[in-house]
Amino acid sequence: MAERVAIVATGQTRHTAKRLDVNLRELITEAVTRALEDADLRIQDIDAVFLGNMEPFEGFMFPELWSVEGWGGYGKPAIKFNTGGTVGTTTTMAAYYYLAAGLYETVLAIGFEKQSEGHTQAAITTVGDPIWERTMMAGAVGNFAVMASTYVHESGVTPEQAAKVAVKARRNACNNEYAHLQMPNITVEEVMQSQMLAHPIRKLDMCPQSDGAVAMVLASEAKAKKLASRPAWIKAVATAHEQQYMGDSPKRLAIMRSQVTASQKVYKAAGIANPRKDLDVAEIYEVATYAEMAMYENLGFCERGQGGVLIDQGVTSMEGELPVNPSGGVLSANPIGATAMIRVAEAALQVMGKAGKRQVPNVHTALATGYGGNAWTDALILSSR
Amino acid sequence: MAAESWAVHQKIEIPFQYTAGPAVTRFLEGLKDKLIVASVCSKCGRRSVPPLSFCGRCWRPIAEFISVSGEGTLLSFTRRAGGDVLYGMIQLEGTDSSLAHYVTGEVGRLRIGCKVAAVWRAGRTGSILDIEGFREVGN
Ligand SMILES: [Zn+2]
Numbered sequence: 264m265a266e267r268v269a270i271v272a273t274g275q276t277r278h279t280a281k282r283l284d285v286n287l288r289e290l291i292t293e294a295v296t297r298a299l300e301d302a303d304l305r306i307q308d309i310d311a312v313f314l315g316n317m318e319p320f321e322g323f324m325f326p327e328l329w330s331v332e333g334w335g336g337y338g339k340p341a342i343k344f345n346t347g348g349t350v351g352t353t354t355t356m357a358a359y360y361y362l363a364a365g366l367y368e369t370v371l372a373i374g375f376e377k378q379s380e381g382h383t384q385a386a387i388t389t390v391g392d393p394i395w396e397r398t399m400m401a402g403a404v405g406n407f408a409v410m411a412s413t414y415v416h417e418s419g420v421t422p423e424q425a426a427k428v429a430v431k432a433r434r435n436a437c438n439n440e441y442a443h444l445q446m447p448n449i450t451v452e453e454v455m456q457s458q459m460l461a462h463p464i465r466k467l468d469m470c471p472q473s474d475g476a477v478a479m480v481l482a483s484e485a486k487a488k489k490l491a492s493r494p495a496w497i498k499a500v501a502t503a504h505e506q507q508y509m510g511d512s513p514k515r516l517a518i519m520r521s522q523v524t525a526s527q528k529v530y531k532a533a534g535i536a537n538p539r540k541d542l543d544v545a546e547i548y549e550v551a552t553y554a555e556m557a558m559y560e561n562l563g564f565c566e567r568g569q570g571g572v573l574i575d576q577g578v579t580s581m582e583g584e585l586p587v588n589p590s591g592g593v594l595s596a597n598p599i600g601a602t603a604m605i606r607v608a609e610a611a612l613q614v615m616g617k618a619g620k621r622q623v624p625n626v627h628t629a630l631a632t633g634y635g636g637n638a639w640t641d642a643l644i645l646s647s648r
Numbered sequence: 649m650a651a652e653s654w655a656v657h658q659k660i661e662i663p664f665q666y667t668a669g670p671a672v673t674r675f676l677e678g679l680k681d682k683l684i685v686a687s688v689c690s691k692c693g694r695r696s697v698p699p700l701s702f703c704g705r706c707w708r709p710i711a712e713f714i715s716v717s718g719e720g721t722l723l724s725f726t727r728r729a730g731g732d733v734l735y736g737m738i739q740l741e742g743t744d745s746s747l748a749h750y751v752t753g754e755v756g757r758l759r760i761g762c763k764v765a766a767v768w769r770a771g772r773t774g775s776i777l778d779i780e781g782f783r784e785v786g787n
Contacts, residue, residue, distance in 0.1 A: 283652040322660065393666040394676070395698055395776045399735040399748045408726035409736055409748075416724070416760040461726045462755050508698070510737055510746035514723065 265363035269487035269494030270615075270645065271480050273608040274298030278443040278475030278596035281379040287326060288333030291375045294476035294601075295334055298371065302480040302490050309480075310367035311340040315354035315374045316600035318345055322381035334373055334478075347390070348548065348635015349502075350374065351477070351604025356500045356641060358481045368486045374604035375476035383472055383599070390637075392508050400509070403550075404469060408461035409509075410516035411553035415463060417517035417568070418560070422463060424571035425552035426454035429467045429594060431580055432549075436591025438620035441605075443473045443596035454552075468552040475598030477605045495611035495629075498644040499532035501525045505638035512638065516554065521640035522561035526632070530563070533644040535628070538563045538585075539578070543626040544613045545587045546606040548634040549594060555587070562632070581623070589613065589621040603633030607643060614645045671701035674713055679778040682768050686743050688712040695743045717741045718766030719785065725751050725758060738764055738782050750781030758784065 274297025276282070282290055299306060312335055318324050327336070327343040346353040351374035358372040384402035391397045400406055414420065433449045436442035449467070457467040480490070487494040503524035506512040512520060526538070535541040547562065549555035556570030564585060565573050573579055579587035588594075590609040593602055610629035612618040627648065633641035668676060671687055675698055678685040687699035691706040697716060702709055723746050725736030734753060737746040751764065764782035772778035 283655065285653070322658075392698075393664075394668060394672060396748050398776055399750060405726060405728055405735070408728075409724045412726055412736070412760060413724040459729045461728045463726075507704070509748055510698075510739075511696070 266365050267484040267496060268359050268362040269482060269484070269491070269496045270607070270611040271482050271487050271491035271494050272298050272302030272304075273611055274301055274478045275441040275605065275608065276475045277441050278473040278598055280443065280471065280473065282377065282474040287321060287375070287377045287380070288330035290377055290474065291330055291373060291476045292333045294375070294478040295371065295373060298478035298480055304369070304480060304490070306335040308369055309335060309339065309371045310369050311361065312336050312371045312373065313342050313344070313354050313358045314372070315344040315346075315350035315604065316376060317347055317350055320381045320383050320386045320599060321377055335371060346636055346639070348550075348599060349603050349633035349639050349641045350600050350635075351602055352607060352631070352633030352641035352643065353502070353603075355479070355481075355604055355607050355643065356502065359497050359500055362481055362483050365483070368483045370481045371478060372481060372604065373476065373478045374601035376598035376600035377474045378472040378598060379474050396509055404460045404464060406509070407469070407551045407554065408464045411463055411551065413514055414516040414553055414557045417514065418556070418570055419568065420553065420556050420571035422455055423451060424556065424574050425468055426451040427574045428552035428555045429454040431574070432588060432592045432594035435581060435589050435621065436595035439590045439595070440619075441596065442591040443471050443475070444591070445595070464551055464553070470550050470593045470597040473596050473598040475596060475601050477601045477608050479604065479608055479611065491615065493615050493647060495614035495645045496648065498646045499529040500641070500643050501528035501532070502641045503528070503639070507637065515638060516557045519557060519561040519638065519640070521638055522558060522632070522634070525640040525642040526562045526630070529630070529642045529644045533628070533646070535644070538630070539565070541628060542585055542630050543628050544589065544610065544623045545585060545630040546590060546610045547587060547592070547630070547632045548603055548606055549588065549592050550634065552594065555592070558632075559587075562630070586623045589618065589623055603635070603641065606631040606633065607645070610643070610645050614647050669701060671699040671710070671713070675699050676774040678715060679776070680772045680774050682718070682772075683715040684718055684740060684766070685713050686716045686740070688714060696745045697740050697743050697747055716743055720764060720782070722751060722758070722760055722762050722764050722782070724760060727755050734758065749776075749779060752781055752783045
């Protein structure tokens, strides 16, 4: 039987386009220091460290070796992960598995990326198949644009509905002191008139590139009860893989097999029958406005084809029935190696009642997702009980 | 935030080669003769372009390869701002997967679901670019 595991503390940097005042190691130290302070722990109290990053975005391999003293790895058991966009959730889940197995009591999980250092789109291009994909489609924007065009065709969502997602995200971000893009006065018109990047995706439909780090302290049941008055218990985790090349799943985004599989697994394990009613908040890895609406459908927040209606009705706004991304989401900060873990940390803050100005009232159950790699999904359910 | 620290600028080039493997080698060789090779799994029947040598869903080797038509359906497309080329995913007739390639047309006019056909280049070398792209065909 698995041990119960909880998140007891979090720390983040202020995510931003370029952190020119610190190097990568110093950036990570900032987040780790804040997480340790939040838990009232010293680095000596940590049994093991798990960290995630998407190399070679910074332009070099093994960033964890270059930065070991910056994340407290000196003399400790540590494992580094790289699963692409999902790496932050993968790393969290690895920490969970070790704690659930009873091998450690207190684990530090870290996600980091200093995207300004390397050439992210060149690095993303290396993800594509060298024979038939790199030639046509390079980088994240074109890739998402192709998916979005299918989703628009299948669901009938409009550019205006997409723009509403962008407005929700950047306005929510104003309540998050760590968010990269805070745009209090953003309007639907401004989004719809922003620069076209790749049809149908405009600049404000897409996430930014950020420098940033996040750290969390996870603990076994006995430790968690000592370290936090209201820990965020990890009720369920699931991961699901998708296709091996782009064309392997012809209606990608409209039908996201890995989102459906992973979310249904965690809902079942956590006893969630109706996600829209049973979840109090969701922090999802949305990447682009169109993707957020597609994810509403694939995560079971609504019926197929209703993603646009959900945003029109304000169901996912801060005041709505199921607030999605009170933090501002990936659309408001994307230090890739940290991004999925930020979703978990933000969901944990909501459950712990420590989300400050972005706190949703009375959160007991939260969903966090990671998305990336080859259309791969991670999902976690956090709970106050 | 403190003042900016110094930064060092470098550019790295990484020489690289990628081994195509037996199934994709058939595909690339076929292109020289205007043939598009698909794989067929003997268990689930899945027909893939580009072809696979192993079905990971059924966990068995694939031994059957057929050539399929250069005509198909446009599933999605985009155009990068500032460029005049469109690209998208094309599902070739009789296959269960789709292929990324260039498409000729206009963003406002081109419709998802339209029929397209491969346009072949002269002087083919066994590259995916032996197909110039896909153009809309009347239906
Ligand atoms: Zn098969």
